[in-house]
Amino acid sequence: MIQHLDIPRPDDWHLHLRDGAMLQGILPETARDFARAIIMPNLVPPVVTAEQAAAYRDRILAALPEGADFQPLMTLYLTEDTDPADVAAAAASGLVKAVKLYPAGATTNSHSGVRNFDRVMPVLEKMAEIGLPLCTHGEVTTAEVDIFDREAVFIDTILDPLRRRLPGLRVVMEHITTEEGVAYAAEGGDNLGATITTHHLIINRNHILVGGIKPHYYCLPVAKREKHRLALRRAATSGNPRYFLGTDSAPHIDALKEHACGCAGCFTATNTMPLLAHIFEEEGALDRLSAFASENGPAFYRLPVNQARMQLVRQDAPTTFPEKIETGAGPVTVFNPGFPIHWSVKR
Template identity: 70%
Template sequence: MSDSLTLRRPDDWHLHLRDGAMLRAVLPETARHFARAIIMPNLVPPVVTGAQASDYRDRILDALPAGMQFQPLMTLYLTEETDPDDLAAAHASGLVTSVKLYPAGATTNSASGVSDFDKVRPVLERMAEIGCPLCVHGEVVDADIDIFDREAVFIDRVLDPIRRATPGLRVVMEHITTKTAAAYVRAHEKDLGATITTHHLVINRNHILVGGIKPHYYCLPVAKREEHRLALRAAATSGDARFFLGTDSAPHTDAAKLQPCGCAGCFTATNTLSILAEVFEQDGALDRLEAFAALNGPAFYGLPPNEETITLTKGAPVSYPDHIATDEGPVTVFDPMMPLHWRVS
């Protein structure tokens, strides 16, 4: 097997950059390897209008170190008060690439999300009309639904009804975590795609809970049983154009992760490409890594793939920092619990 792999420069179709000091610290970790990224809008307050998206994009570009090339693809945070005309104008101008649906209370900074899906139906219909994709955090938040079942229930109760009621709406099921979600994507050839994170290809729920609680493996949606992790790996490495990379890299300071009610999220921007190469090699699918990381996402979003290339070379294990320093405190880099032999050269 070759010890060198050249592929088009990849994109990240689900990324948290935060703002302020955190943004300035973590942005280079993504821009070093990725050409573009879908930027999550769950700031406090959230990015809900075109004007706010424009301001946030300016702050991201201002934080980009000299010499780095990176394009933030902006999203709007869907609320029950979202103005369809403002959304349509922002999308038509090229400012906004997609809209993000958070069920209210589903994850970090999702309190402003949707509780009554009938109230956003006019927005969804407008999005279908103009071809603006909807990115969904696919979990219900009902207290009587087990946290490990929330994705499957969301598909049945929320996602499938939305898609049936809104023909032509393009939907990205973000950070899928179950074989149920992977099977749902495969069963629908039109207007549906899914992102898979780096960490969900590596961890199952045992890694969070066995031998003591591991806060840095706690994320939402939470990692599931091993059978689901294996299903995600099969989907990611299959070459199927409906599956593509969205890291959901989510920086939190160690102080926020380690408190009694710790934050959900894994920070993977720094070492994602090395991890992915290791995973794809383990599964005999290195020839399909380019599709997952650099081709399938642009195809779904109707964008051209990047012309630039990167090269991964295999050798002695790569060393990555344990933490990224920020003015707010250290952020732990995801530990894949295995040696990483592929480095970006």
């Protein structure tokens, strides 16, 4: 049995940091383990322009603990009024590494998202020209589509037609949750990547609903059937360069999770790497954890693999993780896998 694992320091290719007191409270949880992260722009108001992205980056850097080595990789929120020239300038400066597509109403703070895709084609054409990735929240939001089918319908009706229309557009299918997502990403070629979250490798929809509603397992895209979870596990542990880690770690204070209309999101920044070591060990794929967490993402984003290293250690006693992170905005519950974890990051 492997007791020690040494990998390049990992990156998180899909992360929510929020702002203000929440940012101050939860940023150290990511900066402790991850060298870089793609930062989601769905603040209120959203991060739409290069100027707003620069200001948000500065707030993140100001909130870093002393001595922390962490680089926020900024994104812009795609709206029907986004200026292609502003996007191109932000990319050319190195400030912005991607643009985020939220179909309007798909998830938290997505109401400014896209309804009419024809209106954003000039931006997408410019992105295809300059090689700037489009990160997609891959769900349709039409009322007649069942919430468990939103991802598959998005692939068929929006993503595939878009990629046929703009074959040069580089696309990340964020937080895929289905067999259909796994299969489409596998056949998508070099211009397509897919992130997989930690929590979707662990929970299926039963974890949310059986024995009472578990609000801290509720996320969007919602966890699906067990067959989909198993497909995600096979993809993540395959070593295929199309798949890489994007935790979608999404903090909400407990009062807004444990609520009559609870917020969507699982907070996994604190314990993702030990959880992934456990998963990859179960799948007999510890030798492929480096590809998933540290190598495939940089390759897609055309960035170097981190030179710094991370050591993961397996011990006999279960690792203890904090139940909550206390922030100035309120307590945030850390994702609980529901079983003992014997891996930890060596500090």
